[in-house]
Amino acid sequence: MLLARQVLTVALKGPDGMGLRKRGARKRQPGSLLPMRKKSHGQGGAGPVEQKLHEPVMVQEVLDLLAVGEEGLYVDGTLGSGGHAEAILRKGGPGVKVLGIDRDPEALSRARERLAIFRDRLIVRKGSYAQLHLFLEELGYSRARGVLLDLGASYEQLTSPTRGFSFRESGPLDMRFDPDGSELTAHQIVNFWSQEAIEEVIRRNSQEPLASRIARSIVRNRPIKDTHHLAEIVSRVVPRRGRIHPATRVFQALRIEVNQELDHLRRAMDSIPPCLEDGGRMCVIAYHSLEDGIVKRAMKGLASRDPSFRILTPKPLRPKPEEVSRNPSARSARLRALARGAEGG
Numbered sequence: 001m002l003l004a005r006q007v008l009t010v011a012l013k014g015p016d017g018m019g020l021r022k023r024g025a026r027k028r029q030p031g032s033l034l035p036m037r038k039k040s041h042g043q044g045g046a047g048p049v050e051q052k053l054h055e056p057v058m059v060q061e062v063l064d065l066l067a068v069g070e071e072g073l074y075v076d077g078t079l080g081s082g083g084h085a086e087a088i089l090r091k092g093g094p095g096v097k098v099l100g101i102d103r104d105p106e107a108l109s110r111a112r113e114r115l116a117i118f119r120d121r122l123i124v125r126k127g128s129y130a131q132l133h134l135f136l137e138e139l140g141y142s143r144a145r146g147v148l149l150d151l152g153a154s155y156e157q158l159t160s161p162t163r164g165f166s167f168r169e170s171g172p173l174d175m176r177f178d179p180d181g182s183e184l185t186a187h188q189i190v191n192f193w194s195q196e197a198i199e200e201v202i203r204r205n206s207q208e209p210l211a212s213r214i215a216r217s218i219v220r221n222r223p224i225k226d227t228h229h230l231a232e233i234v235s236r237v238v239p240r241r242g243r244i245h246p247a248t249r250v251f252q253a254l255r256i257e258v259n260q261e262l263d264h265l266r267r268a269m270d271s272i273p274p275c276l277e278d279g280g281r282m283c284v285i286a287y288h289s290l291e292d293g294i295v296k297r298a299m300k301g302l303a304s305r306d307p308s309f310r311i312l313t314p315k316p317l318r319p320k321p322e323e324v325s326r327n328p329s330a331r332s333a334r335l336r337a338l339a340r341g342a343e344g345g
């Protein structure tokens with residue numbers, strides 16, 4: 001297996017506790033699932049600059065649980081930079097197509113470019129995975145063979161100085177997956193919402209025990225101008241807990257609120273299973289307990305109400321230690337899967 005021996009890893013942490021990392025150069029060989037380095041031209045005219053792409057998590061486990069075969073339509077509901085979609089397209093025969101959905105227009109263009117070699121085996125739609133049934137209808141498909149949701153934010157989103165997802169990059173307090181969609185940004189929440197409403201957002205979306213103290217400090221220190229300013233305000237009132245940055249949970253809570261992530265996930269867990277064909281499978285990778293709790297309850301509820309659905313992962317699968325040491329972003333991943341139809345399907 002062509003895995004990253006040459007990789008030099010420097011662990012960083014993302015705003016939602018996801019580790020990020022910088023690496024040294026490594027070779028990507030044809031057919032390899034190593035994250036691609038995209039070439040772009042820097043402004044200094046010094047020739048092409050390579051950009052690292054998001055590294056997909058638990059790829060082999062996803063391929064096994066989706067049981068990718070010779071044909072069928074698979075939906076990657078969180079296309080991101082296309083890492084999982086690439087794995088599905090490579091594993092599947094020429095009869096396998098992928099419908100890739102993402103709320104983020106920048107992610108869609110990256111994935112389109114990366115997956116151009118698959119031509120019409122890739123179909124791309126901008127929107128939420130919660131609208132998957134509508135996309136299937138529009139494209140004339142009645143059902144899908146497999147669906148993957150890899151929740152949360154991508155490496156590119158978390159490290160972009162213009163998107164405002166991370167306290168590690170100085171940037172505007174935006175945090176929208178779709179900058180053309182809703183007008184609600186993190187800037188509006190921290191600068192204009194009441195102290196009570198901010199406290200509620202932090203408590204509900206991150207279970208931060210110091211939510212009240214943080215909300216008070218945010219309101220007292222207005223106007224809050226950017227991500228670094230917010231992180232500094234939070235750090236003043238929250239003690240550091242081990243290696244986790246004090247602002248981690250607050251950034252997670254704001255991102256969830258701005259994008260209504262838990263609401264989209266709840267709706268998807270209702271609307272996606274009926275879109276699976278007989279023998280079809282659904283995989284969800286969650287990165288924190290709020291998301292994982294929603295997935296677990298929805299899958300259990302469905303399997304107990306409707307015997308045509310069965311749970312493939314009585315306990316969530318976790319990434320192997322080798323994967324976590326190669327890619328610290330994977331460390332909190334929990335993968336759950338559901339099948340429709342009889343065993344063997």
Ligand SMILES: C[S@@+](CC[C@H](N)C(=O)[O-])C[C@H]1O[C@@H](n2cnc3c(N)ncnc32)[C@H](O)[C@@H]1O
Pocket residue numbers: 054055056057077078079080081082083084085101102103104107127128129130150151152153154155177261264265
């Ligand atoms: C962890 S990344 C996925 C990475 C992808 N699996 C890969 O291999 O590159 C999560 C992606 O989901 C997208 N996303 C988040 N919520 C979404 C939603 N409700 N519908 C569609 N995409 C969503 C984000 O914009 C982000 O690009």
